[in-house]
Amino acid sequence: MTSPLEQKKIRIAGPSIVTANRTWDGAVIYRTAGRGWSPELSNAAIVRTSDDARALLAESVADDVGAVGAYIAPVEITDNGRIEPGNLREQIRRSGVTIGLLVQA
Amino acid sequence: MYAYDEIDRTLVNERVAEFRDQVKRRLSGELTEDEFKMLRLQNGVYLQLHAYMFRVAIPYGTLSSRQLRRLAHVARRYDRGYGHFTTRQNIQFNWIKLAELPDALADLAEVGIHAMQTSGNNTRNVTSDQWAGVAPGEIEDPRIWSEILRQYTTLHPEFSFLPRKFKFAITASAHDRAAIKIHDIGLRLHKNEAGETGFEVLVGGGLGRTPFIGKTIKPFVHGCDLLSYVEAIMRVYNQYGRRDNIYKARIKILVHELGIEKFAAEVEEEWQQMRDGSLKLDEEVVEDIRSRFSYPAYEKLPHMPDELRKAAQDPKFEAWRTNSVFPHKVQGYAITAISLKPVGGPPGDATADQMDALADLADKYSFGEIRVGHEQNLALPHVARRDLPALWKALDKIGLATPNVNLVSDIIACPGLDYCSLANARSIPIAQELTRRFANHDTANLIGRLHINISGCINACGHHHVGHIGILGVEKNGEEFYQITIGGRADEQAELGTLIGPAVKYGEVADVIEDIVEAYLALRARPDELFVDTVKRLGVEPFRERVYATR
Numbered sequence: 001m002t003s004p005l006e007q008k009k010i011r012i013a014g015p016s017i018v019t020a021n022r023t024w025d026g027a028v029i030y031r032t033a034g035r036g037w038s039p040e041l042s043n044a045a046i047v048r049t050s051d052d053a054r055a056l057l058a059e060s061v062a063d064d065v066g067a068v069g070a071y072i073a074p075v076e077i078t079d080n081g082r083i084e085p086g087n088l089r090e091q092i093r094r095s096g097v098t099i100g101l102l103v104q105a
Numbered sequence: 106m107y108a109y110d111e112i113d114r115t116l117v118n119e120r121v122a123e124f125r126d127q128v129k130r131r132l133s134g135e136l137t138e139d140e141f142k143m144l145r146l147q148n149g150v151y152l153q154l155h156a157y158m159f160r161v162a163i164p165y166g167t168l169s170s171r172q173l174r175r176l177a178h179v180a181r182r183y184d185r186g187y188g189h190f191t192t193r194q195n196i197q198f199n200w201i202k203l204a205e206l207p208d209a210l211a212d213l214a215e216v217g218i219h220a221m222q223t224s225g226n227n228t229r230n231v232t233s234d235q236w237a238g239v240a241p242g243e244i245e246d247p248r249i250w251s252e253i254l255r256q257y258t259t260l261h262p263e264f265s266f267l268p269r270k271f272k273f274a275i276t277a278s279a280h281d282r283a284a285i286k287i288h289d290i291g292l293r294l295h296k297n298e299a300g301e302t303g304f305e306v307l308v309g310g311g312l313g314r315t316p317f318i319g320k321t322i323k324p325f326v327h328g329c330d331l332l333s334y335v336e337a338i339m340r341v342y343n344q345y346g347r348r349d350n351i352y353k354a355r356i357k358i359l360v361h362e363l364g365i366e367k368f369a370a371e372v373e374e375e376w377q378q379m380r381d382g383s384l385k386l387d388e389e390v391v392e393d394i395r396s397r398f399s400y401p402a403y404e405k406l407p408h409m410p411d412e413l414r415k416a417a418q419d420p421k422f423e424a425w426r427t428n429s430v431f432p433h434k435v436q437g438y439a440i441t442a443i444s445l446k447p448v449g450g451p452p453g454d455a456t457a458d459q460m461d462a463l464a465d466l467a468d469k470y471s472f473g474e475i476r477v478g479h480e481q482n483l484a485l486p487h488v489a490r491r492d493l494p495a496l497w498k499a500l501d502k503i504g505l506a507t508p509n510v511n512l513v514s515d516i517i518a519c520p521g522l523d524y525c526s527l528a529n530a531r532s533i534p535i536a537q538e539l540t541r542r543f544a545n546h547d548t549a550n551l552i553g554r555l556h557i558n559i560s561g562c563i564n565a566c567g568h569h570h571v572g573h574i575g576i577l578g579v580e581k582n583g584e585e586f587y588q589i590t591i592g593g594r595a596d597e598q599a600e601l602g603t604l605i606g607p608a609v610k611y612g613e614v615a616d617v618i619e620d621i622v623e624a625y626l627a628l629r630a631r632p633d634e635l636f637v638d639t640v641k642r643l644g645v646e647p648f649r650e651r652v653y654a655t656r
């Protein structure tokens with residue numbers, strides 16, 4: 001996972017969000033425009049410039065009690081405005097494992 | 106089984122109390138994540154894609170039925186009803202909540218299980234042969250020495266902040282089931298020309314980004330000198346090992362850069378100053394540890410009881426027996442391997458219900474003992490041969506009688522991108538597809554022994570470098586690709602595999618593996634020439650040609 005520190009140098013190439021894991025249970029969460037966190041990607045704040053991305057990340061990292069490991073991740077915006085993960089890793093984080101399990105997850 | 110004493114129990118309980126306080130302070134904000142990270146890692150807690158992952162140690166792969174039931178309880182109470190057995194005799198739970206971790210640790214501590222030495226830059230869980238103490242021809246039970254090393258290394262202040270993690274493995278059999286040559290220190294119990302028992306010491310093995318096979322640093326070290334010699338190695342490593350670059354910090358890099366002769370000379374100099382000091386092991390100490398391992402009261406039983414003769418008429422039973430039942434040091438008994446590689450299943454996973462049921466079967470048929478192997482399978486180490494038919498029926502009912510041990514579908518795989526924050530590509534679905542392709546038992550038997558290992562990134566938790574066929578997931582422009590190596594092996598003849606050509610796409614991997622296997626069947630000199638021996642005889646070229654001629 002690319003650490004937030006390393007991401008200071010990163011320029012985003014398209015719409016992006018900030019995601020992390022919730023501290024108390026590790027659940028996947030997304031930074032919202034209201035300076036909070038949501039387990040739903042649809043509630044994530046979208047940033048479109050590198051400056052905005054870095055600002056959103058800085059604000060997210062500052063919430064060390066609520067979230068851990070915050071980083072910028074790419075997303076795709078569909079024609080009807082839905083937010084979709086921008087890569088397989090984020091798709092798996094949102095939707096869960098891609099494999100058949102021995103027990104129902 | 107090894108019986109913990111009061112010191113062990115106190116240590117484990119104090120550790121739980123300490124971690125409970127650390128978690129409380131983390132959740133209140135008193136500790137930042139930067140401050141807390143090392144503390145959680147020292148208790149086996151990682152942060153993965155979906156949640157925290159909790160890695161629990163199973164020292165030298167030995168579990169009691171009571172302990173296995175407790176692992177089932179943790180899977181059910183704190184996780185999602187299953188656990189994943191790893192390639193280093195640990196079990197991982199994938200969905201643990203940080204707030205509940207102290208309770209899970211406390212529940213485990215009641216049965217003498219903990220998560221110390223499962224993470225961090227310290228000495229890790231000491232692993233051994235999963236057939237230790239029951240394998241025919243074994244020099245002696247290597248777990249005695251594993252336990253001595255476990256006690257010596259656990260929370261050792263000098264070795265709790267090493268340049269990088271540090272792994273030991275020990276075997277006492279001619280056939281190495283503990284993969285000692287790919288460990289930082291590998292130990293092989295053997296007898297010298299005078300008939301004395303001691304250790305061949307290997308150093309500098311390891312996989313990951315820069316793989317090396319371990320080199321013999323000293324052909325024979327007496328048991329009484331084991332700790333002082335090992336400490337001399339670790340002191341040289343601690344002094345010279347690089348701390349400026351995480352990728353060059355393992356002892357294998359130091360051994361490679363200094364050269365084994367120079368490294369050995371440094372160790373020898375260090376050792377000579379301390380070998381007769383406080384680390385010299387008294388026989389009394391060794392005997393005390395030895396005395397706390399209990400062995401079953403075996404009966405005198407026939408090798409071929411009527412129950413077994415009768416059951417041999419059932420081809421399904423025979424398929425399982427010939428695949429999964431292995432000779433035991435005591436006549437009338439057998440070691441039974443339990444495959445955790447069902448067709449279409451995630452390698453190494455077991456449900457809480459399976460763990461509970463297997464614990465019951467261990468009580469009924471194996472003196473309450475279970476073993477965990479680095480191949481991500483389990484074993485019942487003391488089964489009376491007369492009980493094999495009944496055991497097989499019971500295992501079959503709970504989905505644990507897949508007769509594919511050491512065959513092409515007995516795949517070692519890391520969690521990969523489905524779980525792991527370090528992974529570049531998925532491992533488990535590749536393994537699942539391959540188990541479907543090679544589900545036919547007759548075909549698998551025709552192919553014979555063939556180990557496929559899959560890693561989802563260069564960190565190589567799936568040991569792909571030493572798979573007969575190794576599969577490494579990489580990412581190219583956001584897409585999963587896989588590099589294929591062949592000819593690796595992890596046993597006493599350990600070798601690193603050779604890359605056969607350019608990486609292939611996710612959807613092509615299973616076809617490529619089928620091509621490689623078909624090429625082997627056509628090329629092997631005789632039906633009992635193993636895949637890995639055919640590769641050694643012919644090199645990779647014929648396989649490369651077969652795979653890439655049409656791609």
